[in-house]
Amino acid sequence: MSNIPDDLSYTKEHEWVAGLDDGRTVTVGITAFAAEALGDVVYVQLPEMGATVATGDSIGEVESTKSVSEIYAPVSGEVVEVNQSVVDTPDLVNNDPYGEGWMFRVRLDSDPEDLLSAEEYTALTSGDS
Amino acid sequence: MSRPTPLRDIHQDLGATLTDFAGWLMPLRYGSESAEHNAVRTAAGLFDLSHMGEIFVTGPQAGEALDYALVGHLSALAPGRARYTMIVNERGGVLDDLIVYRLGDEEFMVVANASNYPMVAVELAERAKPYDAVVEDRSEQWALIAVQGPRAQEILATLTDADLEGLKYYAGLPGVVDGREALIARTGYTGEDGFELFVANADATPLWHAITAAGAPYGLLPAGLSSRDTLRLEAGMPLYGNELNAELTPFDAGLGRVVKFDKPGDFVGRAALEPLKDIPPGRRLVGLVARGRRVPRHGYPVTHDGAVVGEVTSGAPSQTLGKPIALAYVDTGVSEDLAVDIRGSHEAVDLVALPFYRRNK
Secondary structure: OOOOOOOOOEOOEEEEEOOOOOOOOEEEEHHHHHHHHHHHHHEEEOOOOOOOOOOOOOOEEEEEEEOOEEOOOOOOOEEEEEEEHHHOOOOOOHOOOOOOOOEEEEOOOOOOOOOOHHHHHHHHHHHHH | OEEOOOHHHHHOOOOOOEHHHHOOOEEEOOOHHHHHHHHHHHHHEEEOOOOOOOEEEEEEOHHHHHHOOOOOOOOHHHEEEEHHHHHHHOOOOOOEEEEEEEEEEEEEEEEEEOOOOHHHHHHHHOOOOOOOOOEEEEEHHEEEEEEEOOOHHHHHHHHHOOOOOOOOOOEEEEEEEEEEEEEEEOOOOOOEEEEEEEEEHHHHHHHHHHHHHHHHHHHEEEOOOHHHHHHHOOOOOOEOOEEEOOOOOOOOOOOOOHOOOOOOOOOHHHHHHHOOOOOOOEEEEEEEEEEOOOOOOOOOOEEOOOEEEEEEEEEOOOOOOOOEEEEEEEOOOOOOOOOEOOOOEEEEEEEEEEOOOOOOO
16 A cells, blocks of 8 residues: 555646645645556656646656656646756655655646545545555 | 466565566566666576466477477477577568477477467477477466576575586576476576576475575565566567567568578478578667667657657666667668657667677676
């Protein structure tokens, strides 16, 4: 059973979103479930600083030994920070998906829609595994 | 539903990520596939390969039957030795690549790929009809466990009195391992030294436990199909369905050396292959190393000045080189200024001699 922290929000594309409670800038990464399904991550491509993204846009990719997955924007807004560490050391995504493996931060330009609670995401992933 | 191997419970106990491969439920990885890959390069890895097929050809004319059925000269193989060979159709297209072990004067074991062995067994039986030989598919009764890596011999030596030191590469001998009868073969698909142990299904689980225990002090890890694929790719070994298929001849794949025209008699595919032996194919199989970090994968186009000049057949990040590598069919004569179209972006690659990795002997 993958670790699914209660205090985060999630998407069906296996991203997590943190920081919704305290303002307009959120942090985004991929879930432990996704990292385990991918296997060892070898390459991460992130959106550019300053890019404007809309919910559902393909804005990056995560590549592992056996597969490649797109990163979809879970929210709409402007990318205000990207985690260069995860680009330089992709295995952070496997080792610490909710911590040092975070990917980018977005300043929201509208309220997020259709995010899942931890409970809903748990239900989603227990069906897949 | 995928078929389980006799070691399915072990894989589940170890928490393996399981995947369907050629209709079999196989371990993709147990933990980190990179760690498994590195264990095989530096220590040892333990693989369940029970999905492979074992087809026995026996009788006074078993060797002659195989000479006719396959492209190799198997009747010339000494008992106890093994040979890499292929079965082709009348057009010379590769139906499967095989390892044939000569177990005795009148007994051969043909090891075929999981995806192909039912067809290979049928083809062999058909082609052997004119000969005094019996073809029997015993894949259901046999498990196959491989111990691969530079420490493999030391590990196995703790479990058997067989003369491992004297066992040559591409040779096999019957022996007893941990009290169980096994065919011990010095073969593999990783680019390392190592052994493949053919055992009865019922012996697979206790043997796996014995090797795991014996290998622990040497750094042996159970290893899944993901690492097996990156290991064989670094070693430049073809995978049926990727580098080999029925539309390609052994010459197309750069493996014309396995076709033995000088053996006596006809063989299936001779007429089609004979004219090809001195003609360079339009495309040849090459190694590519990416300059960037994105990985060329199966089916991606290879380009030169924006024009498609080939196609990637296998690709993966290489642990050993620290860069993505790929096998690709590329037009003869084109070897510079190459790129791979990775989902719309042309990423520079360099053509290199194969294999990507060769162990120090």
